[in-house]
Amino acid sequence: MLIRLIVPGEIARVEDLNTSLEAVLTRHGVDAGVRGDVRLIVEELASNAIEYGGGDGVDVGQHELSVDIGMDGDLLTLRFRDQGAPFDPLSAQTPDLEADILDRPIGGLGLYLIRQIAESMHYERIDDCNLLRVSLRVPTPENQR
């Protein structure tokens, strides 16, 4: 594991999370494209957990978000844990991308973006937490040829 970060579940802390992750990834020579993907995944998952994680009548302010990131060969894996209401992002509905712009609902895009960008995703509910593992393929001189 390269790093584990734990922050309070507040929108203002999401940027701290991403700033720290970006610094670590840069130090490990991860290219800007993958860093952008990581930033996107963390922002979408964190803001989702903060906005919707409360469920009915649960105080969202009590939440903690934890992200750890590891590299195994050319696979970078993010493990995202939140203490919110049970939610499997893999079960979320796919937005209708063919619909006319005027008919499209605003929203529902964040999880779809992650599903498209990720190499693989895995969801588990463990110890009253949502645990989502997201893997990304990191370009290396070998796999780019």
Add this chain to the structure above:
Amino acid sequence: MSLQIDILPPANGSQRVALAGRLDTHTYEDLDVALAPLLHRQQQSLVLDLAGLEYISSAGIRSIFKARKALGGHGGKVLLVNPQAQIQKVLDVVKAVPMHEIFVSTAEADAYLDAMQRKVLRGDQDEDE
């Protein structure tokens, strides 16, 4: 890093706005507020110059959707110019904007707007005759 929003002087019935930095969950409301006065019925086109924009998330995409929806109601358009790699990737994935409304340069967008305007002018003349 935050979002810089430059509202440039309108030209040719078109409003240009240059964005730099990050358009995300922390900054999209600033853009919504800045664009709101521009999204009126007389506005035919809004050109968003994204050359300085480094990052966009779904929150930013929603802001562009909102602007498109507001202008689209009376046939107006939102054109995107100079998207960097991360932004182009996100636009592609969510099909936020038809490909023919994304331009690699302001010159290209201008040519498109000129052609649109000529079409409108020709239409007006036809009605006069």
